[in-house]
Amino acid sequence: MKIAVYPGSFDPVTNGHLDIIERASRMFDRVIVAVAINSSKKGLFSRQERVELLEKVTARMANVHIDHFEGLLVEYCARQSAMAVIRGLRAVSDFDYEYAMYQMNREFDKGIDTVFLLASREYSYLSSTIIKEFARYGRSVAPYAPDAVNQALLSKFGHNALESN
Numbered sequence: 001m002k003i004a005v006y007p008g009s010f011d012p013v014t015n016g017h018l019d020i021i022e023r024a025s026r027m028f029d030r031v032i033v034a035v036a037i038n039s040s041k042k043g044l045f046s047r048q049e050r051v052e053l054l055e056k057v058t059a060r061m062a063n064v065h066i067d068h069f070e071g072l073l074v075e076y077c078a079r080q081s082a083m084a085v086i087r088g089l090r091a092v093s094d095f096d097y098e099y100a101m102y103q104m105n106r107e108f109d110k111g112i113d114t115v116f117l118l119a120s121r122e123y124s125y126l127s128s129t130i131i132k133e134f135a136r137y138g139r140s141v142a143p144y145a146p147d148a149v150n151q152a153l154l155s156k157f158g159h160n161a162l163e164s165n
């Protein structure tokens with residue numbers, strides 16, 4: 001059984017994340033999308049909300065499971081018997097940080113490798129930060145995020161999803 005963990009903030013999940021999840025789910029028997037809890041990084045959505053949105057938008061993918069974790073990623077992966085970490089790469093700007101994380105994780109546990117998937121062209125500029133910025137000003141983010149996320153974002157900022165855009 002080949003198990004992979006796709007960790008991230010997912011604050012909130014975008015179509016870019018979803019694309020990576022779908023592609024990873026074709027490569028592994030089981031993909032665990034794990035919301036990383038970072039106490040010093042206060043997000044827009046609570047842990048519970050991020051997990052629920054992820055569950056909703058991945059419901060049709062039978063081998064994808066949603067979880068959350070605190071602490072070291074490699075330790076979480078070992079607990080899950082995962083052999084790989086999945087990360088998405090958008091632009092060169094993602095590379096430095098991802099490279100450092102990869103090397104650190106290898107230091108901690110040689111048994112866990114990282115699989116980098118390049119962002120699909122249409123999502124290569126997409127981030128949770130950007131869609132939050134759009135929604136803050138009442139713009140629908142329908143082309144960039146699943147429906148449930150678009151609605152959750154707009155209502156978070158006090159906008160009506162039907163009137164927006």
Ligand code: ADP
Nearest residue numbers: 007008009010016017087088089119123126127
């Ligand atoms: P983090 O705080 O760990 O960077 P994110 O939720 O922003 O968490 O992203 C999780 C992972 O998904 C990272 O590997 C990131 O590079 C990748 N990712 C984010 N947006 C996209 C996208 N549009 N296309 C492909 N990968 C993406």
